Amino acid sequence: MKILVTGVAGFIGFHVAKKLxxxxxxxxxxxxxxxxxxxxxxxxxxxxxxIQPDFIRYNNKVKSETMKSFTFLRLDITDESHLLNLFNREKFDIVIHLAAQAGVRYSLDNPKAYxxxxxxxFNNILEACRNFPVKHLVxxxxxxxxxxNKEQPFSVKHKVDSPVSLYAATKKSNELMAHSYSYLYNIPTTGLRFFTVYGPWGRPDMAPMLFAKSIIEGKPIKVFNNGNLERDFTYIDDIITGITKIMSLPPCEKIPYRILNIGNSKPVKLGEFINEIEEALGEKAIKEMYPMQDGDVYSTFADVSELQQLTNYKPTIALKEGITKFIKWYTAYFN
Ligand SMILES: NC(=O)c1ccc[n+]([C@@H]2O[C@H](COP(=O)([O-])OP(=O)(O)OC[C@H]3O[C@@H](n4cnc5c(N)ncnc54)[C@H](O)[C@@H]3O)[C@@H](O)[C@H]2O)c1
Known part of the structure; x- marks a missing residue:
């Protein structure tokens, strides 16, 4: 089996590739x-x-020095011709597509990147899967x-027609684009709605890393909406388990298309999240209160029943354990 992971130098892509x-x-x-x-x-x-950075050249394969089943290619998914060539050469069985411009706030100032x-x-990925069929595009x-949306927990059965950021609008658009390709060209697709992922090797623009950095440096952390926010923080290992389980189960309905939530299903108040980071670091945060930010949502809470039914998915890492692991990695990495 040969799998393409896009966005492999990113937080989630790195972990998926490592597991595979x-x-x-x-x-x-x-x-x-x-x-x-x-x-x-x-x-x-x-x-x-x-992969040694010195050997990386655009659109040139680099073999891993330590992991013989891994090859890296620096390539932009907007570069259609090289992407199609890659699909033509490699004949992938499964594509796990994670490359994207992430981040809600950045989308307010840099819409074009999204x-x-x-x-x-994303359209190039769909076209590649259309021209060089794969068993499953996740x-x-x-x-x-x-x-x-107000109704919680968030269910894939709910209508999602009111995004509050362009980032969200592009993700919803991806789901619609995937539907049309699944329908027209019989491409099995699964869209995974990730809920705030955290853990080792995480993203520096997200709260866990921003908070840890500021607390260690004795700088204030920005607490939006006076801390009145809730997030369904999901530990990276639980996300990876979900992705690797579902990738082997392509949808086989008449239109081979599905959308699934993947989250911890236990929303946590921002204050509690900060407390856990403080405890793991053994230091107190200096909190600066800010109003609600444009593009942000108040609360997220995943209903994962569909994923559970298909794969027996059950998140296993509670917040305290996850934060402890994250801080352990953070302090070691930045030392
Ligand atoms: N981390 C989360 O909490 C979270 C939540 C919801 C959805 N997501 C989605 O999951 C995916 C992975 O997120 P992540 O947290 O690992 O983000 P990330 O930014 O760490 O990883 C994305 C990777 O994609 C690469 N990339 C971006 N544009 C590209 C392009 N045009 N061509 C090739 N590569 C490109 C980036 O260099 C980066 O390494 C993204 O699609 C993101 O929108 C993440």
Whole structure:
């Protein structure tokens, strides 16, 4: 079996690839290694996978020095011709598509980056799967598609027509685009709505990393909406388990299309989340209160019953354990 992981130098892509390689599956990973956040972190993730940054050239295969079933290619998913060539050459069985312009807040100032990678890039992935058929395309959607929805827990049965950021709108668009390709070309697709993922090798633009950094440096942390926010924080290992379980179960309905939530199903108040980080670090945060931010939602809470039915998915890492593991990695990495 050969699997393509896009966004492999990113937080979730790195962990998925590592798990698949550990399971002796052949993985080709691509990423454009953009500078949305420090590229050093992306290169360091790749180093963990045995890829030496010095050998990376655009659209050139680099074999892992330590993991024989892994190959990396620096490639932009908006580069259609090279992407199609890659699919033509490699004949992937499964595609796990995670490359995207992530982040809600950045989308307020940089809308074009989202249209380019998340719409144009996603369309290229669909076209590649249409021209060089795969058994299953699994792609990242987001809990942000629930936007202004009030009814909780968020269910995939709910209508999601009121995104509050362009990021969310691109993710919802991906789901619609996937539906049309599943319908027209019989491409089995599963869209996974991830709920706030955290853990080792995480993203520097997200709360866990921002909070840990500021607390360690004795700087104030920004607490939005006076801390009156709730997030269904989901530990990375639970996300990876969900992805690897579902990838082998392509939808086989008449239109082979599905959307699933993947989250911890235990929303946590922001204050409690900060307390756990303080405890793990043994230091108190200096909190600066800010109003609600544009693009943000108040609360997220995943109903994962569909994923559970299909795969027996059950999140296993509670917040305290997850934060402890995250802080352990954070302090070791930044030391
Ligand atoms: N982390 C979360 O909590 C979360 C929540 C919901 C959805 N998601 C989605 O999951 C996916 C992975 O997120 P992540 O947290 O690992 O983000 P990330 O930013 O760490 O990883 C994304 C990777 O994609 C790469 N990339 C971006 N545009 C590209 C392009 N045009 N061509 C090739 N590579 C490109 C980036 O360089 C990056 O390494 C994204 O689609 C994101 O929107 C993440």
């Amino acid at each position: 390689i550990d399971d002796n599956i052949e993985v080709i990973g691509i990423d454009n290694i953009n500078d949305y956040y420090p590229m050093t972190l992306k290169f360091d993730r790749l180093k963990e996978l045995g 249209i380019k990678s998340n719409i144009e890039g 792609y990242a959607s987001s809990s942000s598609v629930y936007g202004m």
